[in-house]
Structures are given as C-alpha cells and as structure tokens.
Amino acid sequence: MRSETSIRLMQGNEACAEGAVAAGMRFFAGYPITPSTEIAEHLAAILPKVGGKFIQMEDEIASISAVIGASLTGAKSMTATSGPGFSLKQESIGFAAIAEVPCVIVNVMRVGPSTGVPTAPSQADVMQARWGTHGDHPVVVLCPTSVAETYTLIVEAFNISERWRIPVIFLMDEVVGHMREKVEIPDSGKLKIVNRAYPDCEPEDYLPFDADAGDGVVPPMADFGTGYRFHVTGLTHDRTGFPTTKRPEVDALIRRLDSKIDKARQEVTFVDEVLTDDADIVVFAYGITARAGAKAVRDARASGIAAGLLKAKTLWPFPDEYVERIAQKARAIVVPEMNMGQLVHEVERASKGKTKVISLTRVDAEPISPSEILSVLKEV
Amino acid sequence: MAKPITYYLRTDKMPHIWCEGCGHGIVLGAVLRAIDSLDLDKDNVCVVSGIGCASRAPGYLDFDTLHTTHGRALAFATGIKMMKPGLDVIVLAGDGDLAAIGGNHLIHAARRNINITTICFNNSIYGMTSGQYSPMTPTGKIATTAPYGHIEEPFDLCELVFAAGASLVGRGAAYHSGPLSRLIAKAIATDGFAFVEAVSQCPTYFGRRNKMKNALAMLDWQKEHAVTKKAASRLSPEELADKFVIGELGTRTRPEYTKRYESIIAAAAKETDENV
Numbered sequence: 001m002r003s004e005t006s007i008r009l010m011q012g013n014e015a016c017a018e019g020a021v022a023a024g025m026r027f028f029a030g031y032p033i034t035p036s037t038e039i040a041e042h043l044a045a046i047l048p049k050v051g052g053k054f055i056q057m058e059d060e061i062a063s064i065s066a067v068i069g070a071s072l073t074g075a076k077s078m079t080a081t082s083g084p085g086f087s088l089k090q091e092s093i094g095f096a097a098i099a100e101v102p103c104v105i106v107n108v109m110r111v112g113p114s115t116g117v118p119t120a121p122s123q124a125d126v127m128q129a130r131w132g133t134h135g136d137h138p139v140v141v142l143c144p145t146s147v148a149e150t151y152t153l154i155v156e157a158f159n160i161s162e163r164w165r166i167p168v169i170f171l172m173d174e175v176v177g178h179m180r181e182k183v184e185i186p187d188s189g190k191l192k193i194v195n196r197a198y199p200d201c202e203p204e205d206y207l208p209f210d211a212d213a214g215d216g217v218v219p220p221m222a223d224f225g226t227g228y229r230f231h232v233t234g235l236t237h238d239r240t241g242f243p244t245t246k247r248p249e250v251d252a253l254i255r256r257l258d259s260k261i262d263k264a265r266q267e268v269t270f271v272d273e274v275l276t277d278d279a280d281i282v283v284f285a286y287g288i289t290a291r292a293g294a295k296a297v298r299d300a301r302a303s304g305i306a307a308g309l310l311k312a313k314t315l316w317p318f319p320d321e322y323v324e325r326i327a328q329k330a331r332a333i334v335v336p337e338m339n340m341g342q343l344v345h346e347v348e349r350a351s352k353g354k355t356k357v358i359s360l361t362r363v364d365a366e367p368i369s370p371s372e373i374l375s376v377l378k379e380v
Numbered sequence: 381m382a383k384p385i386t387y388y389l390r391t392d393k394m395p396h397i398w399c400e401g402c403g404h405g406i407v408l409g410a411v412l413r414a415i416d417s418l419d420l421d422k423d424n425v426c427v428v429s430g431i432g433c434a435s436r437a438p439g440y441l442d443f444d445t446l447h448t449t450h451g452r453a454l455a456f457a458t459g460i461k462m463m464k465p466g467l468d469v470i471v472l473a474g475d476g477d478l479a480a481i482g483g484n485h486l487i488h489a490a491r492r493n494i495n496i497t498t499i500c501f502n503n504s505i506y507g508m509t510s511g512q513y514s515p516m517t518p519t520g521k522i523a524t525t526a527p528y529g530h531i532e533e534p535f536d537l538c539e540l541v542f543a544a545g546a547s548l549v550g551r552g553a554a555y556h557s558g559p560l561s562r563l564i565a566k567a568i569a570t571d572g573f574a575f576v577e578a579v580s581q582c583p584t585y586f587g588r589r590n591k592m593k594n595a596l597a598m599l600d601w602q603k604e605h606a607v608t609k610k611a612a613s614r615l616s617p618e619e620l621a622d623k624f625v626i627g628e629l630g631t632r633t634r635p636e637y638t639k640r641y642e643s644i645i646a647a648a649a650k651e652t653d654e655n656v
Contacts, residue, residue: 026463027462029458049648053463057458057488059484061452062458062485063455065449066456066462067459070463092449224444224460225424225466229442
C-alpha cells in the first residue's frame with residue numbers, strides 16, 4: 001500500500017476504481033457498457049494485486065446479484081454500469097435495500113432513454129437513482145464533480161453503505177468519468193474507513209434483523225460462513241430474518257428501513273457552498289454541471305452580479321436545509337441540469353415558495369457551458 | 381444416516397408451505413441425506429435459492445441460507461463462492477427459476493465450472509403462481525396459460541448444462557429417493573459445477589389438470605417412465621419418447637473456476653513484484 005501522498009493524472013473512471021480499492025472494496029462484478037467500462041478494466045488489473053476478486057458476469061443482473069452474494073460473506077463489493085445496465089439492476093438494488101446488504105452501485109450517466117447516446121453525457125438518471133426499484137426503500141446517492149472528488153467520494157460511498165447497511169448509488173456523468181485531472185491520493189492511513197458492525201453475541205442468540213441489538217436502526221451483520229447460520233430473504237421478514245406477512249411486523253420493517261435516511265441525513269449530506277453568503281442569485285448544480293456553474297459564478301461576480309454556487313455532492317437524501325436557507329435570502333436559484341429538469345422540482349419543493357426557481361435544461365448530448373449559465377444569471 | 385434429519389432442519393419454521401403430496405419434501409430429504417452422508421459441517425454449508433415453491437426450501441434448513449430474486453440464485457451464489465471458496469455452496473431452485481428467467485446464469489455457471497452444486501426441483505410447472513407452463517412442461521400438457529395444450533418442447537436440462545461445460549450432470553426422481561440422494565452426494569463432492577435434475581411432482585397444479593389425480597398417481601408415473609441409462613440404451617427412440625433417463629448422465633474433469641482465479645492472483649502478484 002502507498003505510504004505517502006502521491007499525485008497522479010487519472011481518468012475519472014480510474015479514480016473511481018482506485019478510490020473503491022482504497023475504501024477496502026475487494027469484490028467487483030460487472031458487465032461491459034459505455035461509458036463505465038474503464039472501471040471494470042482497471043479493477044480487473046488491480047483487484048487481484050490486493051487479493052481481491054474481479055469477475056465479468058454474463059449480464060448486468062448477474063453482476064449486482066454476485067455483488068450482493070459477495071457482500072454477505074463480508075467483502076466490500078461494487079458494480080459499475082451505465083443507463084441500460086442501471087435499469088436492469090434495479091430489482092436487485094431493492095433486494096439489497098430490504099435485506100440490508102451493503103454495496104455500491106456506480107452509474108456513469110449517458111444519454112437515455114434506452115440506448116440513447118452511449119458516448120455522451122447526461123444527468124437524466126437522478127430520479128431513477130432514488131426511485132428506480134419498486135417499493136419504499138432507503139438509498140443514498142452521491143455525485144462527484146471532478147476526478148479528485150471521485151476518489152474521495154467513492155470512499156464515503158462505501159463508508160455510508162457499511163455504516164447504514166444500504167445500497168449506495170454513485171452517480172457519475174460521462175464527462176467526469178472520462179476526463180483526466182490531477183488527483184492527490186491521500187495517505188491510505190489517513191482515509192477514514194468505516195466497516196459494518198458485527199454481532200458480539202453468541203451465534204445461538206443472533207437475531208440477524210434485530211436493530212435493537214445495534215443502534216436501534218441498523219442490525220449488526222454476521223458474515224456467511226462464520227457459524228451464525230442465518231437466513232436472508234427479499235420477502236418482508238421479522239427480526240429472525242424469516243418471512244412474515246403480519247401487518248405490525250411488515251409496518252415495522254418498512255418504517256425502520258425508511259428511517260435510515262432521516263437518521264443518516266446529516267452525516268451523508270455533502271454540499272459545498274461557494275460565495276453564497278452575500279449571493280443574490282445562487283446556482284444549484286451537481287456533477288460536471290457544477291464545474292460550469294463555478295465558472296459562471298466567477299464570471300458573474302466579475303461583471304458585478306452577486307452570484308453564488310450550491311454544489312450538491314449528495315443528491316439523495318436531497319439537501320433540503322441548504323436549499324431552504326438559500327431560498328430565504330437569495331432572489332433566485334438557477335438549476336442547470338443535463339436533463340429535462342429533474343432535481344429542479346426538489347429545489348422548488350425545498351424552497352417552499354420563498355424564492356424564484358429557474359430551470360436550465362440541455363439534452364443535446366453536450367454538457368452545459370459556463371456561458372449558458374452566465375446568460376441566465378444576467379437575465380434574472 | 382449418522383444424524384437425524386431434524387439436525388439439519390429449522391423445525392421451528394415449520395409447517396412448510398408446500399401442498400399435500402408435493403414432491404419437494406422428498407427431494408429436500410434426499411439433499412439432506414446427501415449432506416449427511418458426506419458429513420459436511422453445518423457452519424460451512426451455504427444454500428442459495430431463487431423464487432418459487434422449491435426456492436422456499438432454504439428457509440427450513442439450518443445453514444447460512446439465502447433466498448434471492450427470481451432466477452438469480454446462481455449469480456448470488458457465484459459472489460459467495462468467489463469470496464469464500466471453502467464454503468460448500470448449494471443452489472436449490474425450480475425449473476421455471478433455473479431454466480426460464482435464470483437460464484443464462486445456469487449455462488454460464490456451468491461454462492465457468494465454478495464449484496457450486498445445483499439441484500433443479502423439476503415439477504414441470506410454475507406452482508407458486510398456480511400452474512403456468514414452464515420450459516420443462518411437456519408438449520401437449522395443460523397449464524393455466526396453455527388451456528388448449530402446450531405447443532412447445534421442453535429442454536433436456538442435463539444435456540444443456542453438460543454441453544455448457546458442467547463437471548457432472550445427472551437426473552433423479554422423487555420416487556427413487558435413495559439413488560437421487562446418492563447422486564446428489566456425488567454432485568456435492570464434485571470439484572466443479574454439478575447439476576442434478578430432480579423430477580418432482582405437483583399434484584395440485586400439474587397432476588389434477590393432466591389426468592393424474594393425486595401424488596400417488598404422479599409417483600406411479602415417475603416409476604413407470606424413469607429408465608436407467610443402461611435400460612435406455614436398449615430402447616428405440618420411439619420407446620424412449622415418453623421416458624426420462626435417470627442416473628449420472630455426464631462427467632468430465634475440468635479446472636474449477638475459483639482455483640483458476642488463484643492463478644490470476646499469482647500473476648498479478650508477480651507483476652507487482654517486478655514493478656517494485
């Protein structure tokens with residue numbers, strides 16, 4: 001392992017792979033798909049060097065399924081894909097949520113729906129990332145804006161997944177995935193690494209889904225093959241892990257799973273504010289669009305407009321409190337997105353009518369430029 | 381048996397969900413007797429299933445057990461086996477689960493020759509959803525989705541899986557539970573992908589619609605239509621048409637997948653050393 005900080009020129013997808021290994025990820029299952037394939041290629045080379053395992057499965061569903069199986073043995077596990085593959089994985093993401101199996105699913109967003117434009121960037125999967133699988137379920141969605149941020153944020157994705165026993169969706173876009181930038185790789189000893197909580201009881205006393213044995217929200221998790229001999233199912237289950245259709249038990253399970261998001265909210269919310277203190281107009285942006293937003297804000301300031309940037313690295317749970325605070329003091333919030341306007345609805349909801357919310361959309365397979373955002377800032 | 385069958389069961393989770401006369405309990409008994417004959421450590425056995433009647437079996441077993449999504453048991457099991465190759469990983473699933481929605485995973489697990497034992501509880505029908513035709517429903521039979529008679533041909537699953545690369549394939553039947561159990565024991569002991577098709581009966585949703593009014597009639601059918609490989613070699617294709625062949629149907633020796641992966645780790649380590 002590295003013992004000191006090193007500086008490397010890396011591609012976003014490579015940083016995703018390297019950061020995941022630094023986070024302790026030791027099992028990856030994937031399927032080739034543009035624009036995420038480099039993640040799998042890189043991991044095929046580096047995982048065996050640290051004793052980890054890589055497998056290219058027969059399809060996208062098999063990949064997420066193998067990931068969940070591997071995680072049940074105690075291995076931090078990940079898969080990576082793009083739009084069509086992300087759609088295929090949805091059922092199993094729900095399984096990970098209800099069975100509380102930690103895992104990270106990377107989706108490098110490309111233009112959809114369907115095959116769309118495989119090689120071009122988009123941000124149109126942000127709603128799917130939250131609600132893609134059926135049923136109420138907890139999930140956290142993180143979205144990096146740079147290659148360096150990809151490295152550090154994927155570590156957080158694993159930490160959140162392990163801490164809360166939930167699937168974490170890591171949403172990149174094609175630009176962040178494919179561009180090359182400088183990354184200062186932190187000393188591996190300095191990275192904060194979180195591991196799942198293990199039971200401290202004897203196997204015969206183990207109730208695998210008894211949250212009261214943990215912090216009241218997340219049950220401690222044993223590894224398969226360690227003598228705890230427990231059952232895991234995608235059916236609603238009681239504290240013992242066995243299926244139940246009793247209404248109070250179904251209700252308690254769904255509510256406990258859902259409560260993870262509220263309990264986790266503060267520690268999983270990563271938002272950067274740039275020049276928002278005195279801002280009259282604030283750009284709310286994420287992914288590569290936040291980079292264009294930052295440039296637009298600097299240019300606006302240079303021409304006398306008091307602009308600021310709210311850069312969301314956590315998309316779900318939606319950072320309501322940040323948006324609401326901005327809405328109370330800014331005249332307008334501009335929301336540029338490479339989609340037909342998805343998170344703008346969340347910004348409107350969180351703003352509670354206290355400010356004007358303006359949607360800027362682009363769906364021609366090109367990223368939004370700083371000048372496009374600047375011209376909106378000038379018009380408001 | 382060295383141990384009573386209840387040693388391997390979570391008896392507190394019973395009664396089971398299977399209908400009166402269902403063959404799945406007999407097949408499950410054969411699986412447990414096989415495990416017992418090999419004296420496997422309960423802490424070292426992991427049983428994985430998909431969705432359907434057969435896939436509810438792991439819930440009654442006192443091992444690490446995983447009831448996954450429809451058709452995907454082998455994919456989940458692949459992740460488990462890769463990260464803990466020392467575990468005895470067994471997949472129990474129905475014919476719809478393995479041969480229809482999970483067919484791709486079945487052939488690829490066989491192609492990789494990963495050391496997972498797969499038991500297909502073949503009752504020729506979707507029982508859990510009350511009687512739709514499966515890829516194993518014989519031509520001409522009645523199902524809720526084939527009210528005029530089924531027009532498709534079923535798979536020969538053993539041929540399919542052997543052609544895909546399995547180390548061992550074989551077929552047994554609930555009626556012949558002793559030989560079935562011995563076949564399953566051989567499958568578990570095989571170092572590679574091993575597949576056993578266990579012909580089971582669903583009197584509720586298959587038999588009653590197809591002129592076999594109860595479990596006894598269906599077991600009689602198994603008795604009369606099962607032929608050994610040796611007996612089959614003496615029959616003409618016409619005589620074999622409505623029969624099924626039981627026994628060990630194919631074996632071969634091939635490198636096992638998780639052991640092969642060790643060569644990747646060794647090669648990667650060598651490259652790391654050379655770069656230092």
